[in-house]
Structure formats: C-alpha cells, structure tokens
Amino acid sequence: MANEFYIGKRLSYDGQLCTLRYYGEVKGTKGEWLGVEWDDPARGKHSGEHGGIRYFECLSKLPTAGSFVRPTRKADPQRSFVEALKAKYASEDFEDPDVEIVFVTQEKKKNAAPRAPIRFSGKEAEEVGFDKIRKQLANLHELRIVILDGLCMSRSIARSKESQLESDATSWPTDLTDVKDACPKTIELDLSRNLFEDWREVASICEQLGKLRSLRVDGNRFRDTALTDTERQGCLKAFANITTLKLENTLLTWEELTNITALFPDLTTFVASSNLYNTLTPRTLTRTITDLSLEDNAFLTLSDLHPLTKLPKLQRLILKANKLCTITHSDQSTPIFSPTVSEVDLSYNDISTWRFIDTLPTAFPGLTSLRVSHNPLYTSLQAADGRALSAEDGYMLTIARLGRLKVLNYSPISEKERLNAESYYLSLIAKELNFASEEAAEGILRSHPRWKWLCEEYGEPDVKREVNRVNPNSLAARLIKLHLYLGETAKAAASSDAPERFETELPMNFTVYSVLGVVGKKIGIPPMKCRLVWETGDWMPVARDDAIDEDWDTDSSDEEDEGKEVGERVMREVEIVPGTRSIGTSVDGMEVAVRIEHR
Structure with a gap:
C-alpha cells in the first residue's frame, strides 16, 4: 500500500x-x-x-x-478524458434524482380520431423522447465548447517518470488519438477542479485539439510543472493556437506561472486570480499578453506589480479585490506601465487617499478607462467647509483629477460631465484656500496637481480669506450657539431660580428633542411643555387694515403698488417643531436667537 x-x-x-x-x-x-x-x-x-x-x-x-x-477510506474513482466527456455530454442514465420518468403507452383504438398536433405561436412542435435528446447530445464530434470541471479526471499515462526525465524524452505518448477522436472541433476547453498532478497531462490533451483557442485549468494543484527541453518543444506545439489561458486558484508560485505562460507563443489573455500573491518576483510573463487579470490576490501597492511594467503590449489590467492602498512603498519610485495600458480595474481595494488617484496618470500614461468603485475613499469624503460629500461627488472629483479619462466605472464621460466635474473641483479648491492661511496655501495647491491647468482653462477663482474664520474641520465648526430668553408665558411657569437669558453651544446634529431636554432642565419646565421660537431677525412689512381695498386689481402694475401705504414691520418668527430633526437643519446660521414659551 x-x-x-x-x-x-x-x-x-x-x-x-x-x-x-x-x-x-x-x-x-x-x-x-x-x-x-x-x-x-x-x-x-x-x-x-x-x-x-x-x-x-x-x-x-x-x-x-x-x-x-485513514488510507483505507475509499476515494472517488478517477476518470479518463473520454469517460468524463461521456459522463457530461452523453450519459446513458438520466442523472437527475428529483425527476421521475414515467412511460405511458396507449393502445390505438379502432376508428379513433387522429391526435391534433401541438402548436406554439402557430408553429407545430415536434415531440421527441429522451432517446432522441441523448442521441443529439451524444454527437460529441460537433462539440465546440467543452466544460469538464469537477469530474475527477486524471491522465496518469502522461505523468512524468524519473527515467524519462533523465533521458530528456517526452514523458507522455505522442501518438494518442483518444481526445481527437472524441471531440475534434473543440475551441474552448475547461479542465478546472480535477485530479491533474502534472502539467504534462494538460499538454497531452491539448496537443490533439488543433482548433483549441481557450484553455481553463482553474483549481488544480500541480505537484510538477518542470519540463525537459523535448517536452517544452512539445508543449509549444500543443499550445500554439491558444490565445486565452485561465489559472485561477492553483496556488502555483509566480516562477511556475511564468514558466507555464512561456509555453503559449500566442497568448493574449491571461487570468491568474485567487493565487494568494502579495508581490511578484522579477520573472515576467510572456510579452504577447494584452489582457491580464490578477483579481482577488493580496497586493498592497502598485510597486508590488513592477514586473508587469515590462509587458509591452498590455492593454487591460484587472486588479479588483486586492488590498491596494498606496502606489509605492516609502523607498520606491512610482512604477510606470506601458503606454498601451488603457483600462485598469481597481475596484474593491483599500484606496483611501486622493494622492493614489492623482498618481495614476504617472503610473499609467495611457489610462483612459478606470473602475475604482467600492473603495474607502468614497465613503468618508468631506468638503473644506465640513460638508459631507457623497460617492457621486467623489466620482465627479475623480473625473476632474484625471484629465484623460474617458470611461469611469463602465460609464462613458460626456463633455458636459467633464465640464461640470472640473468646474466643481475648481470651486472646492477655492473654498479650501478660503479657509486656509497663506502659509498653508502652497501645500494645498501641491495636493491638487491640476490646479494650474484648471485655472488656465476656466479662469482662476477669487480667493477671499477671512482672518477670524473658523476652521471647518474643527469641533467649533460643528457647534451652534443658541441665545435663549424666556417669553412671558415661560416666565410664569419657570422655576424661581431660572435665568431669564442664557446661552449654550450644542452640536449641530443634536435633535430638537435633545435641545428641549437641555432647555427644560435649565428653566425647570418639562421639556415637552417648552415651545421654542426662532427669531430670524428678518423684518417684513404688514399692510394696514384701512389700506386694504376689497376691489384690489390683481393686474395692477408694480408702479401702482409702489405708492400704496403699508403698516408697520414685524419680525418673522419660526417655531422649532419637536422631533428627531437636527437643530442645525431647523435654523440658519451658527448663532441664533430663540424665545422660550410655555405650552
């Protein structure tokens, strides 16, 4: 054993x-x-x-x-390629355990009327039995797309032997025709999640499929990818026509992976997702690749991908669902990819700073299409005045920061969208400068590389700094000052030691209920018995009773109304309605006057 x-x-x-x-x-x-x-x-x-x-x-x-x-535990039986193909596409038994097939036969009665044909939308339907369906599926020679994933397939006849490796011979027989005889027209082949141990097993299958263009070998665990010179030449011939290769979740080392891609002389699309890579060694992939996916790995910086900068024809790079948060480590320079790279997917990473976005044009000089959604950067945006920004605002700022971008998150960028985005970005920079000191202005402009270009395109905004302006990112910018005093009804109901006038500073996100609690405790009145009236400070004219004309003409001109006599002016008052609405949205300004009345 x-x-x-x-x-x-x-x-x-x-x-x-x-x-x-x-x-x-x-x-x-x-x-x-x-x-x-x-x-x-x-x-x-x-x-x-x-x-x-x-x-x-x-x-x-x-x-x-x-x-x-235990070694005595019975393992699932292994299948050959042809056995797996027949099990998938031409099984003799109906394999769905939830379906019961019942055959009903009826004797044809004498003089019985012929059964009317079944029609769908006016077209007669042909009735077929399972035997006819199986016959059609059994025509394996016509299969062009073959998916044999998870069928316990192996090809032990092609596995390496030490004696053959020492003699520099080809480990697998080269005169086999089992695959070619079964499905000679196959152009796409999926061998994922099977029992292959040796890369020679894959080569032994593919060398018989002269029309094969796409190969998928995900989820296999190869113990041996080394090849003799003779075997390498055999692989180059076997994989000569394949342009798409997928090796997801194989846990091969980067060196093993690069050795495999070198066996595909015309490879253009390569997928190596879910292989636990966090950095790449200097070995590079075959230089013919134009579309590369390294999704769901563990890269932290773009500099971890430096070997990819040597791919001269790379056009599309998928880095979705990694851990990217910076461009480089502190002691490294920005990696510069080929100008041919026009599409990059950075969604579902850990990007949290605008510096990463601003450096993308340097790292990818040819970048025109970007996917960057589902990053922390877009969940905690804030304007210079402390106002929270939405993810949509963040995408507008991304467009404005990347001048050559034509597609963002799969959406084409129109000229109007770019105009709005860049104008909006320029206004936010101006606001940031308004709140900053002159000493800090230079550093702010360095954080916005497109400032000079935007000013040349749209004109430099007028920056007006106020000496005593509150820093919008400070705690003071989030407080509102209430000047409160007791009205006549409140004076009668308040406690004897209640102050007639007092001031308090509260967070702007305090609910009106919370404000009532603070006020009620201060003056000794139950909170829900307090009535808060905001005195806006706006004075409005009120017409005198004797100046009202019952036959007033609604079509009279403004010139005619101008000479009419009006009454005295009164202040506009607004009652602050109890509820969960924040006090900052119930009034205007950072300091307000509020009269307290008793209900």
Missing part, C-alpha cells in the same frame, strides 16, 4: 478534492494516516498540526484546510 500513496497525489472523497501532503503515523494514535489539504479550506479541521506537532504545511496557509484520513 506504501506505493499507492505519495506526496502530491490528488484525491477526492465524496466529491471534495484534496492533495496528499503527509503519509505516516500520528503521535497518540495507532496505524498510518493520510494528511490532506482540501481544495475547499473550509472543509478541514486544522492546518497540518496535531498535538503541538506539525506534520505538513498547507499551501493556502489557512487554519482549517487540513485533515487526517
């Missing part, structure tokens, strides 16, 4: 794939065990450690990826 198990062997138990990482005894138990790392890390119990002893390492580095199973 010892020869049956080896490190790196791929296994499947009850449909769950795993890789053998340890074979031997476990302290405190009897007999031998298999230490396996599950492809689904949530399936396991530990990380390869038991009783304080580490028996194996999990490539995923996750705490629940490993388990110990």
